Amino acid sequence: MSGADIPYQLRPSKFIDRQIFVELLGRLLQTRGPESYIYVSMGGRHLVDHYAVYKELGIKAQFSFDKDSNQVARQVFNRPTDATVCALMDSADLPARMDDIAEKFPAKRNFIVWLDYTGTNYRTQLQEAEEILVRLKHGDVFRITMNADGRNLKQGSGTPQERAAKRADALREKLGGANVPTSVTSIGDAPMSLADVLVWCVSLACSKAKLRVPNLNYIPVLNTSYADGQRMLTVTCVVSESAAKEPFPASSYSRWAFACKSWDKIHDIAVPVLSAKERFRLDANLQKAGKKMLAALKFFPADDEELSLMEMASYKRFQRFYPAFRHVDD
Numbered sequence: 001m002s003g004a005d006i007p008y009q010l011r012p013s014k015f016i017d018r019q020i021f022v023e024l025l026g027r028l029l030q031t032r033g034p035e036s037y038i039y040v041s042m043g044g045r046h047l048v049d050h051y052a053v054y055k056e057l058g059i060k061a062q063f064s065f066d067k068d069s070n071q072v073a074r075q076v077f078n079r080p081t082d083a084t085v086c087a088l089m090d091s092a093d094l095p096a097r098m099d100d101i102a103e104k105f106p107a108k109r110n111f112i113v114w115l116d117y118t119g120t121n122y123r124t125q126l127q128e129a130e131e132i133l134v135r136l137k138h139g140d141v142f143r144i145t146m147n148a149d150g151r152n153l154k155q156g157s158g159t160p161q162e163r164a165a166k167r168a169d170a171l172r173e174k175l176g177g178a179n180v181p182t183s184v185t186s187i188g189d190a191p192m193s194l195a196d197v198l199v200w201c202v203s204l205a206c207s208k209a210k211l212r213v214p215n216l217n218y219i220p221v222l223n224t225s226y227a228d229g230q231r232m233l234t235v236t237c238v239v240s241e242s243a244a245k246e247p248f249p250a251s252s253y254s255r256w257a258f259a260c261k262s263w264d265k266i267h268d269i270a271v272p273v274l275s276a277k278e279r280f281r282l283d284a285n286l287q288k289a290g291k292k293m294l295a296a297l298k299f300f301p302a303d304d305e306e307l308s309l310m311e312m313a314s315y316k317r318f319q320r321f322y323p324a325f326r327h328v329d330d
């Protein structure tokens, strides 16, 4: 079962990741106003992210695309309002279509673009990212999700060290040697190993874009990773023009709990999958230390105590975003 097919109840981290993004947008867009933005992403079959930005920020100018025509037909059926445009399109064509999309919403002045990839065609993905970045302007927001699961890289058999070295070779082969730091000689089994390299690759794509458009700065504002099924990395950055009168992001952004201090800082969202009863118990013990929270449960939600304690720490950080699923007639 691919990540996309796992029901949301069983992948709370993706949901949390999206909710933090929406909260970030709320902060970033305060001064320019959400109503001046066009939201562009691969919304998937149910356009969950489009619903979130519509319901929580009021953004109606929306464009969704997918390379699969049946997904697009389903998107048209599910779109939050009849202003949402759903198009059959590959992400490769997005850079060339940005002007057309802007023309569909003539009163809007800024873009939020999210490339929500699931595959591992990193070289193409990063090239597409760069082509979009050079077309953005002051006040725009760019987000990219990449598959950061090291198990997808060719690793052969051998000792853990040999497999880690083979993964680094495989990544270099995929991306081209110049696009992977020379210091990366192994990609180990630690959860964030590949994510740490890919975030560097995204920062390199931003540097390449800046060389082409020197008056623009690409500033990281939120880096997250989670592994509901496959491990994923999501990087969000904003576009800021050096000479702009109104700074972007505004200074209040730096006070946000998840504000990004540097490219290499990634928030790992590693919350447990909880039943409603488990969640209520943890919520009643949220101010306590991890060990006491576990004692309140009387079992380990992960494989052992160490992993369960890590999950408790993550749950404390992200609890307010944790999905609460209810019957529609509740």
Ligand SMILES: C[S@@+](CC[C@H](N)C(=O)[O-])C[C@H]1O[C@@H](n2cnc3c(N)ncnc32)[C@H](O)[C@@H]1O
Residues within 6 Å of the ligand: 004, 018, 041, 042, 043, 044, 045, 047, 048, 049, 065, 066, 067, 068, 071, 089, 090, 091, 092, 116, 117, 118
């Ligand atoms: C992960 S889902 C999107 C989920 C959605 N953004 C959300 O927040 O729930 C990714 C979608 O993008 C489509 N897709 C993947 N790669 C694509 C590409 N290169 N161009 C266009 N669509 C693509 C897939 O068919 C899938 O429907």
